Amino acid sequence: MSPPSFRHRAFQGWFIVAAVFAITFVGFGSAYTFSAFVESLQREFNASRGAVSLVFSLAGFLYFSLGAISGPLADRWGARRLAILGMALIALGLVLAGMARTLGEVYAAYTFGVGLGVGCAYVPAVGVVQRWFVRRRGLASGLAVSGIGVGTLVMPPVASLLIDTLGWRQAYFILGGLAAMFGIGASLLIKDDPYTQGLAPDGDSRHMDAPTPNRSGLSVRDAVRSPQFVGLYIACLISSFGVFVPFVHLVPYALDHGIAQSAAVLLLGAIGAGSTAGRFFLGGIADRIGRQPFLLITFSGMALALTIWAVATNIWTLAVFALLFGVFYGGWVAILPAVMVDYFGGRNASGIIGILYTSVAVGTLIGPSVAGFAFDVSHSYTIPIIASVGANVCALIIAAFVMRMPVTAVA
Known part of the structure; x- marks a missing residue:
């Protein structure tokens, strides 16, 4: 057998994956630095932990819920424009957060900058990756969103160092500049569809009379009415109440x-390290064992990890929790878009994924903020952590029922 050609080895889809990796690194890395700022914001504005936690919850609600709008817009207008706009908004939001004089101004800057920015960029970028791959969709999706894990690993320690040396305001200014430089640059590399580039998914040879699988599939309206979508939506909604608390x-x-x-x-960096490993390696494993059954493994794994957190009291047990939780959280994020396209096809991938992520938005809004206010009342995280375990067990049961239903559409 002759060796693969350079064109095959340099399939353009992998460059798209790299661009989306950079976008998710910048977007979520910037968002997840927030934990490093909590103590500084509490001191600066004399605020409770619950009130400060609400900053992250509002931003998270916006960047996941906005996918329901940015996804369909990307299907119509192209993902590049949405990604560029999103990265610019993230940079602006971080800079404005550094200029804030009240906690309310931090709410506004973080929510309408970081929240709106990630919401504009994330779903369109991830949706693009699904179109460039079919057989290796799980692996490609995992590699693309592993930028979230690497961002979580790298950005919070960087933010903490900047806070210690320059102060929290200057830290936000620097992070904003980095977001503008790397985020917008990566967004310019996005191309929406292999067929518009004279290519086919997975690097296969294109035959002009061959079907185009990523252009087939259900409409958004038909997909969201299906029992599979409804079941997965509920499972992700319940799971998300606990997923973002850490x-x-x-x-x-x-x-x-x-x-x-x-x-x-x-x-927090350990969660990022585990998440990176989960996205890099588990996506490829899911392609082999089945992406739908693998989703069940991620729910059960997150429940197990959160159980460890409930009894962890020292750095080593917390490190075990963080790494294990990161692995299964990373696998969950990596496989969700691929499962959606497996069920409903690739024609409206961004729109369908965006609507699914509104479930995550609600969980992100409620979970971390309620956990913070529960701590303010009880001075303990025990109840929020146990509730997070229960949420993922419920999600596992619901998703298991969904997996018994026949596949509606295969891309």
């Missing part, structure tokens, strides 16, 4: 247990 409260939890600030921030 991103806001793990660092404060560690500080409450006598762990130094530098080590506590590294725990």
Whole structure:
């Protein structure tokens, strides 16, 4: 057998994956630095932990719910424009957060900058990757969104270092500049469809009379009415009540247990490290064992990890939790878009994925903020953590029922 050609080895789809990796790195890396700013914002504005936590929750609600709008717009107008706009908004939001004089101004800057920016860019960018691949969709999707994991690993420690050396305001200014430079640059590399470039998915040879699988599939209207979509929507909604609690409260939890600030921030980085591993490796495994059954594994894995958090009191058990949770969280994020396209086809991938993510938006809004207010009342995270475990067990049961239903459409 002759060796693969350079064109095959340099399939343009992998460059699209790299661009989306950079976009998710900048977008979510910037968003997940928030945990490093919690203590500074509490001191600066004399605010409770619940009130400060609401900043992240509002931004998270917006960037997941906005996918229901940005996804269909990307299907019609192209993802590049939405991604560029999103990265510019993130940069502006971070800079304005650094200029804020009240906690309300932080709410506005973070919500309408970071929240709106990620909402504009994330779903359109991830939807593009689904069109460039079919057989290796799980792997490609995992690699693309692994930028979230690497961003979570790298950005919070960088933010903490900047806060310690320059102050929290200057830290926001620098992060805003980095977001503008790298985020907008990566967005310019996006191309929406392999067929418009004279290519076919997965690097296959294109035959002019061959069917175009990524242009087939259900309409958004038909997809969201299907029992599979409804079931997965409910499962993701319930799971999300607990999934995003660690991103806001793990660092404060560690500080409450006598762990130094530098080590506590590294725990958030450990989630990023585990998440990166999960996205890099588990997406390819899911392609082999089945992407729908693999989704069940991610729900059960997150429940197990959160159970460890409920009893963790020192740096080592918290590190085990963070790594394990990151692996299964990363696998969950990586596989969700691919599962959607497996069920409903690729023609309206961004629109369908965007509507699914509104479920995550509601969970992101409620989970971290309720956990913060519960802490203000009880001075303990026990109840929020146990509730997070239960949420993922419920999601697992619901998703298991969905997996027994026949596939509606295969891309």
